[in-house]
Amino acid sequence: MTAPHSRTTDLLFRTPREDAPVDLEAHLSRLHPRATVKGLFFADLIATVSGRVPGLDVAAHAGLPARRYLPFFDYPCADWLRLKVAAAEVLHPRISRGAALRRLGRMAFPAFMQSRAGRLMFELAAPRLEDALSRAPQAYAVISNAGTVEYVRSSARAADIVFMGFPGFLESYQVGIVEGVCAHYGGGARIEIALESIGDGSIRIRW
DSSP: OOOOOHHHHTOOOBOOOTTOOOOHHHHHHHSOTTOEEEHHHHHHHHHHHHHHSTTOOHHHHTTOOOOOOOTTSEEEHHHHHHHHHHHHHHHOTTSOHHHHHHHHHHHHHHHHHTSHHHIIIIITTOOSHHHHHHTHHHHHHHHBOSSEEEEEEEETTEEEEEEESOOSOIIIIIHHHHHHHHHHTTSOOEEEEEESSSSOEEEEEEO
16 A cells, blocks of 8 residues: 555545636646647547537647647647647537536546557556556556656545646546546546645545
C-alpha cells in the first residue's frame, strides 16, 4: 500500500460541482509551453463530433491548424484544451461548460482502451478498479507530459489521484475520466475532489 501523500492529508475533499466554472485562458496561462498530448485523443474527439454534427470541422472551429493527427505522435496540449472546450460546447450546448467537459472526460478511457497501449496497460493487467487506478501515473505519462500525476492509496477502499502542475480541467474533464474508469469496472464508486489551484489537486475514489 502506498503511504498517504502529505499534500492529500490536509486537503478538504468534497463532491465535484457539476457546474464547475472553466476559464480556458487561465488554464492556458498555467500550461507549460512544451506540454503535449497524444494524437489519438484529438482524432477520436474530432471523429466523434463529426459523427454527431456532420459537416462541422471542430478543429477549425477551435482555431487549430489543419493537420492529420496520428495516434501516438505528440501535439500541443494548448491545442488539446482548446479542442476540448470547442467540442464540449458543440456537443452539449444546453449545459454549462464544466458539465459538458465532464461528459467528454467520460469518453476518454474508452478511447484509450481502443489503443494497443491501453489494452496492454488495463485490459490485461488491471482486472479490478483499484488495479486500474494504481496505473493512472503510467497512463498519464504515456498520454501527456503536462505536469505530474501520482497515485496514493489513502485507505483499504480509497485512493487518490494527485495532480501537480496539471492545468487540465481537474474538476470537470479529469473527474469525467475517473467516472469513465469507474463505469468500465462496474460503477458504484464515490468520487470526491480537493483543489489547491487550477493545476493542483486530488481526486479521491472510494469503492
